[in-house]
Amino acid sequence: MGGLFDIGSEVWSALGVSLVVAGRAVLFALPLAVLAAWLLARGRFPGRTALDALVHAPAVLPPVAVGFGLLLLFGVRGPIGAWLQQALGVRLVFTSQAASLAAGVMAFPLMVRSVRLSLEAADPGLEIAARSLGAATWDRLFSVTLPLALPGIAGAAVTGFAACLGEFGAVITFAGDVPGETRTLPIALYAALQTPGGEGEALRLALIALAIAIAALIAADLLDRRVRAWTGR
Amino acid sequence: MDGPLSVAGRGRFGAFSLDVAFEAPAAGVTALFGRSGAGKSLTLGMIAGAVRPAQGRIAAGARVLFDRAAGIDLPMERRRIGWVFQDARLFPHLSVARNLAYGAQRAGGLDASAFQAAVGVLGLERLLERRPRDLSGGERQRVAVGRALLARPDVLLMDEPLSALDQARKQEVLPYLERLKAEARIPIVYVTHALSEVVRLADRLVVLEAGRVTAQGPLAEVLASGEAPAMAGRSDAAAVLEGRVGAHAGALTAVDCAGARLLTPRLDAPPGAAVRLVVLARDVLLALHEPRGLSARNVLAGQLLDLKPRADGTVLARVQLEAGPVVLAAITEDAAQSLDLRPGVGVWAVVKSVAVEGARGGLLALFDE
Known part of the structure; x- marks a missing residue:
């Protein structure tokens, strides 16, 4: 048993798993969050309210319920899980990818909200100007709307990443606690607390989580300033 | 494009009813003149395709932009209109040069000599690398005019381009607009409620009141008729x-x-x-x-x-x-x-x-x- 800063391989493993799980989750969730935010901010289509509710459901449901829902859908006997297994030979449950899916779903409402706020704050007059200059819908989206929403998109990436790092209930329900695969920082922290004499380990994990949180906040601030300067605000 | 812009449109927009018909010659400035709320901007929006009249026909030369009877309604992005807004609406994330190029790139590519010509006429040489936030109000409007022109429009629509500027800035921009008017070979429709701008820039005058055209014709003729009622209550012939x-x-x-x-x-x-x-x-x-x-x-x-x-x-x-x-x-x-x-x-x-x-x-x- 070493001192407080004698960080064992299990702690490093949990940190690595967390970063990979959260990074992958943000990578996949961010484009979808941008699309959902754009549809919700600008779209006028039937089912918009339903989409709004679906996107925000994870924010108001117990995380364990979300994890359970994912199990029902993506489990080996679930409709999507069975298809994945048959068509692609992919088995999602209890893998690192599953942990990313669970974390990404939980962080999704936050990410959509951040992007949507910046889309709604954008001057619609600029899009009319772009249109009068010959830019059709998708052209406008990529040349004007999204670049101007970049502060919100960057914000969504950072808050989404932080939320994914901290996600516990949905991840452990859907992806389990597999060391080196799905045992993220919060799960390792919980496991350490359940182990007699594990308080030292738990404290080290908590401090690492704190360090990451502080680093993320600083990074978010720097990124925000850069992006705002770039967008000409 | 050669030929005048002809506009006829009728429709209800909320509580406002618009019924206008006029023509803007193939070159020169046609001023849409009237008080606030007379329907001037709405008329521009109709030409641009931002609002759709219930009846009417709008054509730029031989190109029909809108024809209710024939079922033609080109979307704004295909109408080839240059629209200069009261508030400039430059893209804040793009430099002046890239703002200028935005429409041109979508109209078949940026022509270097046209770019140089527009930059010269509007005096933008020293602004090209700047961002819109670093420009004065007058500079912004000049860039906005250049951006609209470089998109090679069939028609230039100017919606009170000076009204957001103070007197000194107006005096700074007006000479550029005069040069533009002398060089542009397209109809320019200029919306304003300022008689001073009408007198300085317009060749033709279309007077709007409560959504109707009350007078139109060559500037001197309309002013001589005394039917330009928007002189802030000083209605008189001139x-x-x-x-x-x-x-x-x-x-x-x-x-x-x-x-x-x-x-x-x-x-x-x-x-x-x-x-x-x-x-x-x-x-x-x-x-x-x-x-x-x-x-x-x-x-x-x-x-x-x-x-x-x-x-x-x-x-x-x-x-x-x-x-x-x-x-x-x-x-x-x-x-x-x-x-x-x-x-x-x-x-x-x-x-x-x-x-x-x-x-x-x-x-x-x-x-x-």
């Missing part, structure tokens, strides 16, 4: 005189209008510069003999052309000055009778004041507020 700056003398400037010499408050324009003067009919007195000892400085000999009674009990007299232009005088019926004024009679026109854009104290600007 003569528009084309002149050139002569000599400056103290607080006054002499302007030559086809041989007649009129004194105006001092102008900030070099001798030889072209200016337009506005003489309101009620600022002109008529005398049968040459008057002396008057405070008014402009006393010109002429001949009465005709007299037209008006609804308000006054008579509108047209006077052909000995040298050149025609001025209008509003006189009472009583005066017309007691002086025995008839067409052909020799008279002296006493012009109490001459309004000219650019004069110190901005007489024309007074009409606008």
Whole structure:
């Protein structure tokens, strides 16, 4: 048993798993969050309210319920899980990818909200100007709307990443606690607390989580300033 | 594109009903003039495709942009209209150069010589690398005009491009608009409620009131008819005189209008510069003999052309000055009778004041507020 800063391989493993799980989750969730935010901010289509509710459901449901829902859908006997297994030979449950899916779903409402706020704050007059200059819908989206929403998109990436790092209930329900695969920082922290004499380990994990949180906040601030300067605000 | 812009549109937009029809010639500035809420911007929006009239037809030369009967309604991005907004609407995340190129790239590519020409006409050489946030209001409007022009539009729509600027900025931008007007080979539709801008820039005038066209035609004709009601409650007929700056003398400037010499408050324009003067009919007195000892400085000999009674009990007299232009005088019926004024009679026109854009104290600007 070493001192407080004698960080064992299990702690490093949990940190690595967390970063990979959260990074992958943000990578996949961010484009979808941008699309959902754009549809919700600008779209006028039937089912918009339903989409709004679906996107925000994870924010108001117990995380364990979300994890359970994912199990029902993506489990080996679930409709999507069975298809994945048959068509692609992919088995999602209890893998690192599953942990990313669970974390990404939980962080999704936050990410959509951040992007949507910046889309709604954008001057619609600029899009009319772009249109009068010959830019059709998708052209406008990529040349004007999204670049101007970049502060919100960057914000969504950072808050989404932080939320994914901290996600516990949905991840452990859907992806389990597999060391080196799905045992993220919060799960390792919980496991350490359940182990007699594990308080030292738990404290080290908590401090690492704190360090990451502080680093993320600083990074978010720097990124925000850069992006705002770039967008000409 | 060659050919005029023809606009006819009718529709209800919320509680507002619009019913307009006018034509803007293939070159030159057509001013849509009227008070706030007269439907000027809505008319532009209709041409641009931002709002859809219930009936009508809009064509730029041979290109039909909208035709209700034929089921044609081009989306805004395919109408090839250059739209200059009151608030410039430059893209904040792009440099001036990339703002200028935005429309051009979507209209078949940026032509380097056209780019240089627009940059030259609008004086943008030193602004190209800047971001919109680092520009003054006047600079922004110049960039916005360049951006619209470089998209090679068939029509240029300008929606009160100066109204968000202070007086000094307006004076900075106006010369650029004059150069643009001289060089552009497309119809320019210029929305404004400022008579000073109309007088300085417009060739044709379309007067709007409550969603209807109440008068349209060449600038001088419409102003002479007295049907430009938007002069801030100073509705009156006026003569528009084309002149050139002569000599400056103290607080006054002499302007030559086809041989007649009129004194105006001092102008900030070099001798030889072209200016337009506005003489309101009620600022002109008529005398049968040459008057002396008057405070008014402009006393010109002429001949009465005709007299037209008006609804308000006054008579509108047209006077052909000995040298050149025609001025209008509003006189009472009583005066017309007691002086025995008839067409052909020799008279002296006493012009109490001459309004000219650019004069110190901005007489024309007074009409606008």
